[in-house]
Amino acid sequence: MKYMKKSFADMEVYHSTLITDGIILNANESPYQPPKKIIELFNEAIKKIEFNRYPDMDERELDAAIAKHFGVNPENVTVGVGSDELLSSTFKAVLEPGEKILGFTPAFSMYKVFATLCNATYESVYGDENMRFSIDEMIEKIKTSDAKAVVVCSPNNPTGQYFTEEEIRRLIESTNKLVLLDLAYINFASNDYTKIAMEYDNVIAYRTFSKDMALPSLRVGYAISNKDNIDMINCIKDPYSVTTMSQIMAKIAIENADLYKPQLDLIKSERDRVYNELKSMGFKVYPTEANFIYMNMDDKYYQKLLENKIYIRRFKEGTYRPCIGTKEENDKFLEVLRNAK
Amino acid sequence: MKYMKKSFADMEVYHSTLITDGIILNANESPYQPPKKIIELFNEAIKKIEFNRYPDMDERELDAAIAKHFGVNPENVTVGVGSDELLSSTFKAVLEPGEKILGFTPAFSMYKVFATLCNATYESVYGDENMRFSIDEMIEKIKTSDAKAVVVCSPNNPTGQYFTEEEIRRLIESTNKLVLLDLAYINFASNDYTKIAMEYDNVIAYRTFSKDMALPSLRVGYAISNKDNIDMINCIKDPYSVTTMSQIMAKIAIENADLYKPQLDLIKSERDRVYNELKSMGFKVYPTEANFIYMNMDDKYYQKLLENKIYIRRFKEGTYRPCIGTKEENDKFLEVLRNAK
Numbered sequence: 001m002k003y004m005k006k007s008f009a010d011m012e013v014y015h016s017t018l019i020t021d022g023i024i025l026n027a028n029e030s031p032y033q034p035p036k037k038i039i040e041l042f043n044e045a046i047k048k049i050e051f052n053r054y055p056d057m058d059e060r061e062l063d064a065a066i067a068k069h070f071g072v073n074p075e076n077v078t079v080g081v082g083s084d085e086l087l088s089s090t091f092k093a094v095l096e097p098g099e100k101i102l103g104f105t106p107a108f109s110m111y112k113v114f115a116t117l118c119n120a121t122y123e124s125v126y127g128d129e130n131m132r133f134s135i136d137e138m139i140e141k142i143k144t145s146d147a148k149a150v151v152v153c154s155p156n157n158p159t160g161q162y163f164t165e166e167e168i169r170r171l172i173e174s175t176n177k178l179v180l181l182d183l184a185y186i187n188f189a190s191n192d193y194t195k196i197a198m199e200y201d202n203v204i205a206y207r208t209f210s211k212d213m214a215l216p217s218l219r220v221g222y223a224i225s226n227k228d229n230i231d232m233i234n235c236i237k238d239p240y241s242v243t244t245m246s247q248i249m250a251k252i253a254i255e256n257a258d259l260y261k262p263q264l265d266l267i268k269s270e271r272d273r274v275y276n277e278l279k280s281m282g283f284k285v286y287p288t289e290a291n292f293i294y295m296n297m298d299d300k301y302y303q304k305l306l307e308n309k310i311y312i313r314r315f316k317e318g319t320y321r322p323c324i325g326t327k328e329e330n331d332k333f334l335e336v337l338r339n340a341k
Numbered sequence: 342m343k344y345m346k347k348s349f350a351d352m353e354v355y356h357s358t359l360i361t362d363g364i365i366l367n368a369n370e371s372p373y374q375p376p377k378k379i380i381e382l383f384n385e386a387i388k389k390i391e392f393n394r395y396p397d398m399d400e401r402e403l404d405a406a407i408a409k410h411f412g413v414n415p416e417n418v419t420v421g422v423g424s425d426e427l428l429s430s431t432f433k434a435v436l437e438p439g440e441k442i443l444g445f446t447p448a449f450s451m452y453k454v455f456a457t458l459c460n461a462t463y464e465s466v467y468g469d470e471n472m473r474f475s476i477d478e479m480i481e482k483i484k485t486s487d488a489k490a491v492v493v494c495s496p497n498n499p500t501g502q503y504f505t506e507e508e509i510r511r512l513i514e515s516t517n518k519l520v521l522l523d524l525a526y527i528n529f530a531s532n533d534y535t536k537i538a539m540e541y542d543n544v545i546a547y548r549t550f551s552k553d554m555a556l557p558s559l560r561v562g563y564a565i566s567n568k569d570n571i572d573m574i575n576c577i578k579d580p581y582s583v584t585t586m587s588q589i590m591a592k593i594a595i596e597n598a599d600l601y602k603p604q605l606d607l608i609k610s611e612r613d614r615v616y617n618e619l620k621s622m623g624f625k626v627y628p629t630e631a632n633f634i635y636m637n638m639d640d641k642y643y644q645k646l647l648e649n650k651i652y653i654r655r656f657k658e659g660t661y662r663p664c665i666g667t668k669e670e671n672d673k674f675l676e677v678l679r680n681a682k
Contacts, residue, residue: 004435016399027394084581
């Protein structure tokens with residue numbers, strides 16, 4: 001690319017494959033539409049949209065609804081184009097060119113991209129032979145590393161590992177460095193500890209409407225922290241980035257968060273069922289509290305799934321991440337694997 | 342801000358004022374909703390939205406519709422969260438820390454912000470005593486400056502100056518440096534030359550649905566250039582940034598672009614009327630081919646407008662930018678000024 005700056009010479013353009021047909025288990029999406037009442041309220045609300053006006057740059061109504069949901073103040077909340085925009089803005093705010101941020105590997109692949117875009121480096125702490133990450137190892141690493149900040153995803157994408165509140169507090173209390181807590185999947189786990197971000201100066205929690213809220217189409221994420229950290233993100237993120245429609249619909253969703261409980265319960269029980277079945281079939285699976293399962297298998301199984309139009313995420317040969325679909329979809333997924341044995 | 346990196350220590354958080362009542366002429370918005378048919382088609386289309394799926398990361402259908410509109414190939418188009426995201430991605434792609442980008446001042450204030458976010462500098466070429474910018478002066482400056490790229494807005498926000506196709510071609514042909522051509526307001530001008538971006542290697546044209554298409558609520562902009570430059574932007578911009586709903590509605594809008602003609606004609610004739618009336622009232626106004634007018638007046642007029650809930654953009658005391666409203670809104674605006682004389 002002729003005009004790309006030298007330090008980005010290795011960048012490659014990535015295009016996605018558009019899947020329009022089959023069983024889609026590759027993007028950690030919910031298999032369910034949002035609850036009907038939420039869609040009805042949205043259909044009512046958009047009748048009043050002034051398409052010809054910019055969105056509220058400060059997302060006042062949505063911030064307030066999120067704040068109310070968590071029992072914090074609106075000044076402790078900001079909203080972005082997925083948690084991606086907020087994580088990426090934080091990286092930009094914190095990392096000078098040449099600096100480092102610490103995190104586990106494998107984790108959400110965008111952390112490395114966000115660091116690279118700052119001309120900074122993502123410094124990895126790896127898991128053991130069972131892909132388990134150790135908080136104590138991370139705490140030790142923080143002490144010796146000159147990294148500026150730490151990012152932790154819990155439950156971790158793609159391995160599914162959930163860090164307990166005690167582990168996360170121990171990590172936070174061990175350092176003055178900024179800890180970015182990516183909790184995109186926390187509502188699939190046993191305990192939601194988003195609010196601990198309010199108890200420490202050095203923590204920002206990131207959440208999204210794309211997973212448990214079943215609204216990735218909207219591209220809305222949010223961050224919760226003290227006012228100083230929220231202001232920092234707001235300095236950096238693009239103004240007016242979240243559309244009017246997305247602000248309206250996300251507000252309706254969080255105001256009606258209770259309605260998601262049946263969906264969530266179903267996804268969690270299906271996750272445990274699929275996990276146990278995969279295990280009993282002899283596949284190597286990793287303990288998960290997310291809506292996906294990290295697993296190893298021979299590539300022939302992956303090819304069989306593709307033949308049956310069942311799409312899961314493939315990292316490298318032998319390493320895969322199916323997410324949880326409807327009961328019927330999961331049955332089909334398991335059946336194809338069983339028949340390929 | 343405790344965790345903000347040192348090189349961003351001067352950053353300040355900016356909050357907008359939410360105006361919900363009155364005559365809003367401060368954001369270069371269209372005073373009209375999109376044509377009724379477009380809203381009807383959208384209301385039909387959203388019934389089929391899968392809220393629980395991510396948007397198409399490569400915006401295939403929207404890219405194709407834009408490409409068709411301009412008679413180019415889809416590979417020559419990319420879409421972002423307003424032209425903001427695409428401009429900002431280009432700055433990031435091109436500017437190493439410490440480098441410069443050239444542009445006129447005053448221009449769209451985000452250029453300077455985007456440069457700062459790259460730890461780069463926006464190098465200014467200023468206008469004459471009548472706020473007229475000279476392309477020849479810019480060409481001379483390009484020759485002597487070590488700036489990496491040039492950004493030109495035509496018609497220029499906030500001064501309204503339109504650069505002719507001949508001027509822009511002369512600028513482009515004078516240099517091998519990358520020329521970013523921000524054409525957000527070009528459909529209010531006498532000639533749309535977006536397609537010249539296809540004739541040169543060193544040009545990217547930026548357009549938006551927020552102005553003549555009356556859809557700022559969607560946050561959709563697009564860039565047109567050769568594949569190499571489009572790939573460069575696609576490497577840098579956040580994946581999945583444009584929502585499903587925005588992709589659908591923008592596609593409907595550009596497929597029905599003809600329907601906007603009556604609105605556009607009205608805005609343009611009102612602009613000329615308001616310009617002439619302001620001039621005849623003795624205000625200093627600057628020639629404009631956009632949907633706004635750059636003007637000087639005593640602050641007492643601005644205060645009178647505020648008292649009457651008429652909101653225009655104020656840059657510094659004495660310098661303002663009203664945009665064009667409906668005939669009734671413009672009448673009210675002019676009347677308040679007339680009565681304050």
